[in-house]
Every structure is written in C-alpha cells, then in structure tokens.
Amino acid sequence: MPTWLSRRRPPVELPRLRPRESATQATRIDLHEVMPDLLPYLGQAAYLQLEAFQTLSRVVGQVDDLAAKESVAAAAGAALSKHQGIVAEIRRRGDDPAEVMQEFADEIDGFTALTTGADWQETLLAVQVTNGLLDDFFIRLAVGLPGDVGPRMAHLLGSDGGQDGVMEVLRNAIGADPRLASRLALWGRRLVGDTLLVARSALHLSGNTATDEERIEPIFTELIAAHTRRMDALGLTA
Amino acid sequence: MPTWLSRRRPPVELPRLRPRESATQATRIDLHEVMPDLLPYLGQAAYLQLEAFQTLSRVVGQVDDLAAKESVAAAAGAALSKHQGIVAEIRRRGDDPAEVMQEFADEIDGFTALTTGADWQETLLAVQVTNGLLDDFFIRLAVGLPGDVGPRMAHLLGSDGGQDGVMEVLRNAIGADPRLASRLALWGRRLVGDTLLVARSALHLSGNTATDEERIEPIFTELIAAHTRRMDALGLTA
Numbered sequence: 518m519p520t521w522l523s524r525r526r527p528p529v530e531l532p533r534l535r536p537r538e539s540a541t542q543a544t545r546i547d548l549h550e551v552m553p554d555l556l557p558y559l560g561q562a563a564y565l566q567l568e569a570f571q572t573l574s575r576v577v578g579q580v581d582d583l584a585a586k587e588s589v590a591a592a593a594g595a596a597l598s599k600h601q602g603i604v605a606e607i608r609r610r611g612d613d614p615a616e617v618m619q620e621f622a623d624e625i626d627g628f629t630a631l632t633t634g635a636d637w638q639e640t641l642l643a644v645q646v647t648n649g650l651l652d653d654f655f656i657r658l659a660v661g662l663p664g665d666v667g668p669r670m671a672h673l674l675g676s677d678g679g680q681d682g683v684m685e686v687l688r689n690a691i692g693a694d695p696r697l698a699s700r701l702a703l704w705g706r707r708l709v710g711d712t713l714l715v716a717r718s719a720l721h722l723s724g725n726t727a728t729d730e731e732r733i734e735p736i737f738t739e740l741i742a743a744h745t746r747r748m749d750a751l752g753l754t755a
Numbered sequence: 756m757p758t759w760l761s762r763r764r765p766p767v768e769l770p771r772l773r774p775r776e777s778a779t780q781a782t783r784i785d786l787h788e789v790m791p792d793l794l795p796y797l798g799q800a801a802y803l804q805l806e807a808f809q810t811l812s813r814v815v816g817q818v819d820d821l822a823a824k825e826s827v828a829a830a831a832g833a834a835l836s837k838h839q840g841i842v843a844e845i846r847r848r849g850d851d852p853a854e855v856m857q858e859f860a861d862e863i864d865g866f867t868a869l870t871t872g873a874d875w876q877e878t879l880l881a882v883q884v885t886n887g888l889l890d891d892f893f894i895r896l897a898v899g900l901p902g903d904v905g906p907r908m909a910h911l912l913g914s915d916g917g918q919d920g921v922m923e924v925l926r927n928a929i930g931a932d933p934r935l936a937s938r939l940a941l942w943g944r945r946l947v948g949d950t951l952l953v954a955r956s957a958l959h960l961s962g963n964t965a966t967d968e969e970r971i972e973p974i975f976t977e978l979i980a981a982h983t984r985r986m987d988a989l990g991l992t993a
Binding site: 574 | 805808809812813815816820821822824825828829831832835836838839842852853856857860
C-alpha cells in the first residue's frame with residue numbers, strides 16, 4: 518500500500534461562502550509557500566490524465582448505449598489530449614516523460630483502484646468528481662509555475678474535457694434508476710477525501726500541521742465548493 | 756454467433772507482384788460493382804475505429820513500460836480521432852451515428868473477441884494488423900463514394916495513426932523475448948483471414964462465387980501485399 522494512503526486525512530472543512538477577492542488573496546500567499554517544483558507538478562498532472570484516459574476508455578467498453586459510448590469516448594480523448602500536452606511540456610524541457618511520471622505511478626495506480634466503482638456508473642462519477650477536482654487544483658497551482666508554463670498549463674487543463682456529455686450520461690443513468698441517486702451521492706462523498714489526499718501529496722508541506730492546514734485550507738475550500746456545484750448539477754447531495 | 760463468422764473463408768491468394776497501373780485499373784472496375792452504400796460504409800468504418808480505440812486503450816492499461824504506454828495511447832487517440840471524424844460525417848448528413856453504427860455492432864464485437872490475443876503483445880499486433888488492413892480497404896473503397904465524402908474519408912483514414920510507435924513497442928517486445936516472434940508470426944497469419952471476412956462483409960456481392968472472387972481478388976491481393984510489408988517490418992514472416 519503506498520504510504521500516502523495511510524496518512525491521516527486532512528480535517529477538511531465544509532465549504533463556506535466568502536467574498537471572492539479575499540479568498541484569492543489568501544490562496545495566493547499559501548501557494549507560494551507550498552508550491553511543488555515544476556517537474557513533479559508536470560509528472561503528477563500528466564500521469565493523472567493518463568489514468569483518467571484509461572478509466573474513461575474502460576467505461577466506453579462497459580456502456581451499452583452507443584450515444585453514451587460516444588460521450589464517454591470524447592471525454593477519454595480529451596483526457597488523452599491533456600496528457601499529451603503535458604508530456605510535450607516535459608519534452609520541451611529536455612526531460613523524459615516516462616521518468617518524470619514514474620515516481621507517481623504507484624500512488625496514482627492506488628488512487629485509481631480506490632476510485633473504481635462497483636459498476637460503470639460509479640466509476641464514471643468517480644472520474645468526473647476526481648478529475649474535476651484535480652483539474653481545478655492543478656489550474657490553481659499553475660499560477661505559481663515559473664516562466665510561461667503556468668498560463669499554458671492553465672489553458673490546457675481548463676480546456677473542454679467533454680464533461681457536459683459525461684454529465685448527461687450520468688443524469689440519464691440516474692433518471693433510469695431512481696435508487697442510483699442515493700448510492701452515487703454516498704460514493705461521491707467518499708471520493709472527495711481520497712482525491713484531496715492526492716492533491717495534498719502534490720504540495721510542499723512544512724510538517725507543522727497547524728501551519729499547513731492554514732495554508733491549504735483556502736484552496737481546499739474552493740475545490741470542495743466547485744465539487745458541490747458539480748454534484749448539484751447531477752441532483753446529488755454533496 | 757454472428758452469421759458472417761460461419762461463412763466460408765474466401766480463397767485468398769498469396770500476394771503476387773504486378774505493375775501498379777494494371778492493378779489500379781482492375782480494382783476500379785470491381786469497386787463500382789461491389790461498392791457499399793454511403794451510410795453503411797460510414798457506420799462500419801466508424802464502429803471499427805471505435806473498437807480499435809477501445810482495444811488500444813485496454814493495451815495501454817496492460818503495458819508496464821511508461822514509454823510504451825505513451826506510444827499505444829497515442830495510437831488509441833488517433834483511432835478515436837478517426838472515429839470522431841467519421842461520426843461528424845454521419846452527423847453532417849443529418850443521420851444519427853449510434854443508429855448507423857448499430858447494425859455493425861454484433862459483427863464487429865465478434866471480430867474483436869476473435870482478435871483479442873492471449874497477452875497484450877498478441878492483442879497489439881492484432882490491432883496493428885487488422886486496423887492496417889481495414890484502413891487500407893476503406894481508403895480503397897473511398898474513391899467510390901458520392902460527392903466529396905470520398906476524398907475526406909481517404910484523407911482521414913490515411914492520416915497518421917501512431918503506427919510507427921506501435922511498431923517500435925512490438926519490435927522491443929520481440930527483441931526482449933525471442934520466442935515471441937514465431938508465436939506472433941502464427942497469430943498474424945490467423946488474423947488475416949478473419950479481417951478479410953470483415954472487409955468482404957462490407958461489399959455488395961452478387962452471390963455468384965466465381966464473379967465475386969474475380970471482382971474482389973485484386974483488392975484483397977493488394978491488401979495482403981501491404982499486410983506482408985507490415986509483418987516484414989517487424990521481422991515476422993507473413
């Protein structure tokens with residue numbers, strides 16, 4: 518079992534509304550302190566997209582409806598494009614993508630195992646929830662990257678990932694089976710903790726729990742707020 | 756079992772060299788007679804690419820080496836792009852891609868089951884061999900399509916499918932395990948017959964065996980010659 522799985526869960530607070538300005542201000546200060554180095558950032562982001570691609574591709578094979586297959590395949594293709602964009606960024610620096618990604622392989626493979634559901638509906642919600650959250654997270658971190666990599670990464674990760682189509686597939690599934698909603702709501706809540714652990718593992722933390730929590734709390738609060746909006750859009754309680 | 760699986764195998768002849776000019780001439784006449792209608796052509800081609808995408812994505816998950824993952828993922832992405840291009844072509848005509856593909860789902864799912872190997876090396880060779888052959892085939896048929904769809908389809912299907920990267924992955928696998936070469940050579944030969952059956956199922960045949968064979972023989976001879984070149988490039992006897 519990768520070591521990070523046994524780490525104590527961060528005491529994540531429930532989303533609170535606050536003026537956007539002050540939240541951004543607070544996050545900017547924290548980012549500087551906890552910002553990962555460029556190569557680990559790129560390696561982790563690249564491997565996460567590769568995993569999302571693989572998971573979505575698996576769901577394409579599990580879905581019967583051809584229109585749903587189309588939508589999930591489009592999302593898989595988008596994850597692959599993002600992966601390839603990040604890999605190009607690693608190559609541009611003269612580094613070997615396989616080497617840079619390698620150190621995250623065990624951690625993220627473990628994460629994928631944890632977020633693989635009992636059926637394709639759960640797995641698809643998991644990709645939507647975890648990828649949505651981690652894309653947001655890496656976009657937030659991008660502002661702290663050196664040179665012009667940051668804007669390129671923010672643009673790449675923020676580009677259309679086919680989420681609308683996936684949302685429709687999930688809504689149709691929920692509409693066809695009323696019991697699915699409560700199962701997915703529960704599953705979605707379980708996923709958030711594990712996803713935030715992956716996000717947390719990207720950061721340079723001081724080891725001083727109080728200081729660390731103070732620094733990352735504003736980022737995580739925003740991530741959870743965005744997560745809540747995504748679950749709302751599916752009619753699920755976050 | 757889909758009905759086409761029980762059909763008699765076509766008496767495929769071994770490749771013969773002949774002047775390119777006369778082969779093209781002969782094929783052009785045959786094409787006109789056996790040409791499928793546009794929508795079935797698009798539906799079958801689209802579903803084949805979707806299957807190739809899914810099979811390649813599965814291999815991405817089975818390969819350990821990250822550089823190999825990269826190459827196979829790129830090929831998967833290329834198959835998905837081709838699929839999406841054909842789907843766009845179906846939509847442009849006001850038709851529903853899912854509906855147009857549906858009639859080929861059983862046949863091609865059966866084909867995928869037949870061409871799934873005992874390990875990822877066999878499966879990867881299978882996609883390379885069957886996709887290479889079928890892409891060539893649908894490119895040949897494209898000249899018989901009405902309007903400007905033909906050139907667009909030929910361009911789309913002829914675009915880079917990441918085959919070079921897949922070839923390298925296969926060559927490395929063969930280099931690492933000398934016994935693999937003979938197993939893959941055998942497997943490659945088995946695949947050709949099944950693939951030509953799929954190609955054959957796309958054509959409007961008269962039912963008169965002698966006439967049909969005369970018409971499709973030049974096309975199939977060319978397809979097999981290209982297949983032989985691909986196997987040669989892997990150091991495998993076709």
